[in-house]
Amino acid sequence: MAKIKYKRKESNRVGNYPDQVLLLLVLLLVSFGLIMVYSSSSILSLDRFGDSMFYVKRQASRLSIGIVFMAFFAFFDYRHLKSLHWPIILLGFFLLVLIFVPGISVRAGGASRWIDIGIRLQPSEFFKLALLVFAASKLSKIDDVQKRFKLCVLPVIVATGLGFLLIQNSDLSTALIIIVLGFTLIFSVYSKPWFVASIFVASISMVSYIIFVTPFRLRRIVAFMDPWANQLESAYQIIQSLVSLGSGGLFGLGLGQSRQKFLFLPEEHTDFIFAILGEEFGFIGCTFVLLALFVFCWRGLKITQNSKDLFGKLLALGVTMYLGMQIIINVCVVIGLLPPTGMPLPFLSYGGSSMIANLIAIGILLNVSRGLDA
Numbered sequence: 001m002a003k004i005k006y007k008r009k010e011s012n013r014v015g016n017y018p019d020q021v022l023l024l025l026v027l028l029l030v031s032f033g034l035i036m037v038y039s040s041s042s043i044l045s046l047d048r049f050g051d052s053m054f055y056v057k058r059q060a061s062r063l064s065i066g067i068v069f070m071a072f073f074a075f076f077d078y079r080h081l082k083s084l085h086w087p088i089i090l091l092g093f094f095l096l097v098l099i100f101v102p103g104i105s106v107r108a109g110g111a112s113r114w115i116d117i118g119i120r121l122q123p124s125e126f127f128k129l130a131l132l133v134f135a136a137s138k139l140s141k142i143d144d145v146q147k148r149f150k151l152c153v154l155p156v157i158v159a160t161g162l163g164f165l166l167i168q169n170s171d172l173s174t175a176l177i178i179i180v181l182g183f184t185l186i187f188s189v190y191s192k193p194w195f196v197a198s199i200f201v202a203s204i205s206m207v208s209y210i211i212f213v214t215p216f217r218l219r220r221i222v223a224f225m226d227p228w229a230n231q232l233e234s235a236y237q238i239i240q241s242l243v244s245l246g247s248g249g250l251f252g253l254g255l256g257q258s259r260q261k262f263l264f265l266p267e268e269h270t271d272f273i274f275a276i277l278g279e280e281f282g283f284i285g286c287t288f289v290l291l292a293l294f295v296f297c298w299r300g301l302k303i304t305q306n307s308k309d310l311f312g313k314l315l316a317l318g319v320t321m322y323l324g325m326q327i328i329i330n331v332c333v334v335i336g337l338l339p340p341t342g343m344p345l346p347f348l349s350y351g352g353s354s355m356i357a358n359l360i361a362i363g364i365l366l367n368v369s370r371g372l373d374a
Helices: 020-049 054-075 085-100 123-145 149-167 172-189 193-213 215-225 236-248 273-306 310-334 352-368
Strands: 105-108 111-116
Touching: 020 054, 020 273, 020 352, 054 352, 085 105, 085 111, 085 123, 085 149, 111 123, 123 149, 123 172, 123 310, 123 352, 149 172, 172 310, 236 273, 236 310, 273 310, 273 352, 310 352
Parallel strands: none
Antiparallel strands: 105 111
16 A cells, blocks of 8 residues: 655635535444344344334434434544544453453354443444554654654554454454555555565464364355355345345345345345345445445545645545445455454444444544544
8 A cells, every 4th residue: 555645734624614525424434324124134133022113213223322422523524533542542452352251241243242341342443443543643743753663563462362362253354444444554555575475474364274174164265156056055045135136136125125134145234134125225236335334435545635644644544445345344254255243333233332433433524524624
């Protein structure tokens, strides 16, 4: 990745409003997401809880909390986060460690990804944000005072590596995003060819080892290579996803008319909500949603380009990468280009922790877009 060039610019943009296009786009996406959560989960909610609106009511409450946090961080000067990077990353590690504490850790779907501390949280969602702030803070010092490698890049590598090791057993997809996020920021300011090559080889080797020594992950890879040979077992979910997308055709069956949500497609309201969207709104509906997500990423990169300081640039780039990678992975899984990973679709999928964490990230991005004077 090309090195980020920092150039201080004079500006009279103090007190500017956050990026209005980005804000409107996010509000439209989360509103549409709430509709899709209800449409995709109504049968499952009725079957499990006797209330067709159980999941959508929970999602609405989490969305309300997330919007409050987004509004706060949109007007909380992001530069204050720079001095708080150590408490933030330590809090992120603390939450991850709680996954291994009996009585607090919650196991669901064959994985221990959640904790219950009065409220149920998925710590990895918040650790990604903590790592982003930590990495941006450390790496921004390279431009300010030309700190040496061991003072800036090494702490980010350590934090990224520890995060990967802590959660790879139950959440490899999030661990991979943490690795890519950390090293994307490193490469943007420290793009030595030997360093890039060595980290790439080490990361590929580590991920390959984890996949091949973990039976269920290896089965997913095998099923991904030939899904039709395992359509009633390990490839069942992806086959049902493709059936759902194919049933939608060009214009879809109509809102609420999905057939796959009648307990045929697992995780229809979370990881595979895009398949239900395709079934109900067809190729046209999917295209509009993907276009909206593309515009979101474009606005994020524009904010990165226009940011006045390196810390703001790294934060904006990190948020855009953090959400953009999740979008790409989720959509690729749903259409069969990647094996299932347990990655929700930002703004649309059901999930309290991911929704709150994503909206906090959006709040930070909106604040960077205000163009505050140093």
